[in-house]
Amino acid sequence: MRVRSIGFSTTLCTYLRNPRTLHLFISTRRYSHFDMSVVNKSVHPFDKSRLDALLNRRFFYAPAFEIYGGVAGLYDYGPPGSSLQANIMAEWRKHFIIEDHMLELDTTIMTPAPVFETSGHVARFADWMVKDTKTGDVLRADHLVKNVLEARLAGDREARGLAAQPKDDEKDKKRKKKAKTVVVQLADEVVKEFESILAQLDNYSGPEIGELCRKYDIRNPDTDNEVGEPQQFNLMFASSIGPTGQHPGYLRPETAQGHFLNFSRLLEFNNGRVPFASAQIGRSFRNEISPRAGLLRVREFTMGEIEHFVDPEDKSHEKFREVRDTVLSLLDRHVQVSGSTQITQMTIGEAVDKGIVANETLGYFLVRINLFLIKIGINPKRLRFRQHMANEMAHYAADCWDAEIENATGWTECVGCADRAAYDLSVHSARTGQPLVVRQALKEPIVTEREVPEFNKKVVGKTYGRDAGLLQKAVGEMDESQLTKLKGELAQGQATISAEGKEFAITPNLLTIERKTFKQSIREFTPNVIEPSFGFGRILYTLLEHSFWCREQDIERGVLSLPPVVAPTKVLIVPLSAKEEFNPLVQEVSTKLRKAGIFSRVDDSNTSIGKRYARNDELGTPFGVTLDFASVQNRTMTLRERDTTDQLIGPIDDVITVLTELVQGIIDWPAACKRLPAYDGVQAVD
Incomplete structure (x- = not known):
């Protein structure tokens, strides 16, 4: 018998040569002091360029048609990105559709023009754009104002000694449509003006944005040229149906209309009763003016939408009492109009009672959205719910709250939750003559x-x-x-x-x-509709940002701390050697994991185990199992946790049982450490 040992005394190695004393050693080596908080994930400041390099290197996503030069706002997802999005959507289905018995739909993307003419999208689904008066370059008006004013405020902070000078790397030099920071101190009243404008920028109309551009001399950052008056630009992609061109259509900008047009069938399926909800995951398209923020602003994207149909005279929710004590971070419209962005921590019960959130059903979905985002790994400290101001409200909405997540670009809307009232059903009924109503005895x-x-x-x-x-x-x-x-x-x-x-x-x-x-x-x-609408691409990107960090001892070793529930690969199988004698055991472990419903990958490359684990830390793989010569003889294997890099050891079947419970969220890593002994680099082999 020989002992594979790392840093152990001769006496201990002798002790481990006896199978009985080896078993005693393993059974008593438990973690009694395990604490996830010892992992310092913030020792290195967040570096977006490192994250971008990792995502590109590991092919989470990449520009579509790249070898043809690419098209702005269009992206392809690689294997890890596709799996991550699929896992997020699978969890979404469990969290919403299965939990609340929703009726699932899959409706068409191509939509006849009369549908969107009736819904108001043809006339009003638009953003404001401005043109460079000399070059003709097009910029989204509100984004231009935001970029320029934020750059001026950043320059003011630097002039006051409140911020460090940013690095002027090559990537920043090549970035377009980003205003340069000029170190100039502003008057205190100007700072307050800019902060107030930014706090309520979404509330400005096109003409008001034009007035801001003139008043504060806001120009195209790329050319320093003046810009013209804001003009509306419809965001829908127009097309035609059939060979004659006589049937105009559009690629849908949302999945919602498919729900409304099938309302009568859904109502019949639900035995004529409300409330009920329908849900759908599908592709949507928006011809964005200037899509230059990666996955945060794209022209083709996957979204999940829920349409909850409710009696307009009774918007209570039977499960609201289960969530009314949940505390949310709220930014209501009155605070924004006053020029502030101060967040209020409040239970949803209090928010509904005070009329800040309009009704119980809307409040219930805000809580469910909050729980879902946290479950998949969003940092709750960087999550808030912002109420739409009057001018930014969609044409169909009576009230709307956005779940906004903070990332490197600021606060980004990732989920919208709107009370659409009876707008859609009413207009489609009036146009078609079909009664989209509930008849209640x-x-x-x-x-x-x-x-x-x-x-x-x-x-x-x-x-x-x-x-x-x-x-x-x-x-x-x-x-x-x-x-x-x-x-x-x-x-x-x-x-x-x-x-x-x-x-x-x-x-x-x-x-x-x-x-x-x-x-x-x-x-x-005519029932009212409460609509939660999710942009999975934005959620995916912000999740990647929130999950990314670098090892304290080596900044070059990036890690994505994705929760097991959404991680692309759950387990990495690492045989110590590529020798044929390992193949049967590798196949056995792989098969058992597959039968347990756990997606795993085998890495039998010639690189060291450390490099193989580091590579999969970048892919967000939460667990790894190592098979060595002792595994072949003793039928044991080690289990490694990604963030701490700590390892446990046990019989193969026991490790797989623990792994299954870890992946399913039944137990966490500290609980696993009580089930299996710690592995300190020693196994006895013949």
Whole structure:
């Protein structure tokens, strides 16, 4: 028997040669002091260039059509990026669709023009852009103002000695549409003005942004040329359906319209009852003006949308009591309009009670969004919910909150949660003549009385001829009080009605008004819609930023601390050697992991184990198992945790059981350390 030893005494090695004492040693080597907090992930400041290099090197994503020069705003995901996004979406389905019994849809991308004409997207789904007056370069207006004012504030802070001079590396020199920081101290009142503008920038209209450009001499950062007046640019990609070109269409900018147009079928599927929710994951397209922020602003993207249909008279939620004590970071519209970005920590119950969040259903989804983002690895300290101000509200929304996540570019909207009221169903119903309503049997019939006008059509037709229709329409549009007044006038013998500039003399032989009793057993209403909308590309990128750090002892060793639930690969299998004698055991472990539902990869390259682990730390692989000569003989293997690099050891089946529970989130690493002994680099072999 021989002992593979790292840093152990001769006495200990002798002790381990005996299988009984070896078993005793392993069974007693437990972590009694394990603490994840000992891993210092912030010793090195975040360096975006290092993260970008890692993501490019490991092919998380890359510009599409790269060998043809690429197209701005279009990206391809590589193997780890595709797996990461798929895992995020799988967790999304569990967290939302399965948890709340939602009805899943998959609707078409290509959409006939009348749909978006009716929904208002053709007229109003637009951003403001400005053009360089000399070169014709196009810039998104609000982003231009933001970049220039932020650069001026950064220069002011440096002039006051409040910030260090940024590095002027080659990548920064090549970056376009980014205002240069000039070290100039601003007057205190100007600083306050700029901060106030930035706090409520989303609330400015196009003409107001144009006024800001003139007032503060905001120019194209690339050329220092003036820019023209803001113009609206519709963000939808236009197309045509069929060979004739007579059926215009659009690539959808959201999946929502597919839900609304299938509402009647969904309602029937749900046995005619509300509330209920439908959900969908799919591709959407937006022709962004200047997509220059990587995955944060793209022209083609995957989104997940939920449409929760609810009674407009009852927006309570049956599960709200389960979440009402959850504390959220809120930035409401009143704070923003005052020029501040101060976040308030508040329970969702208090926010709903005070009317800050409009209703329980909206509040419930804000909490569920918060829990989902934290579950997949978003730092809760860099997550907030910001309420839309009046001018930035979408044309269909009655209220809207964005889940914004902080990253290197600032706060970025990753999830929107809007109360769309009855807008969409109402406009589509009016356009098509199809009733998109709920018919609900009343427990107690409602008895009402109202005045009912009845024309003597034969006499009216003879008296007024073609104008008879105008008269009937005018009376039909009268409310209860107007009909009561008209009834009184007719009782006096005659009344006069004006319609479209014409006057009609009415007598009782032309029109009678009687009070009738009506019994209503069915209530008919158009449901309101609460809509959470997720941009998976933005979520994925911010997750990568939040997960990235460098080893304290070596800044060149980057790590992505992705949670096991979303990590592209869950387990790395590392055979000590590529010799054939390892193959059966490697295949056995791989098969057992696969049967346990755990995605693993084998790395049997010739590089050292340390380099193989370092490579997979960059891929976010949370666990690794090492198979060595002792594994072949003793049927044991070591289990390594990515962040701490600590290792445990145990029989293969025991390690796989622990791994399964770790990946499924049943236990965490400290709990695993109580199940398996620590591995300190020693195993006895013949």
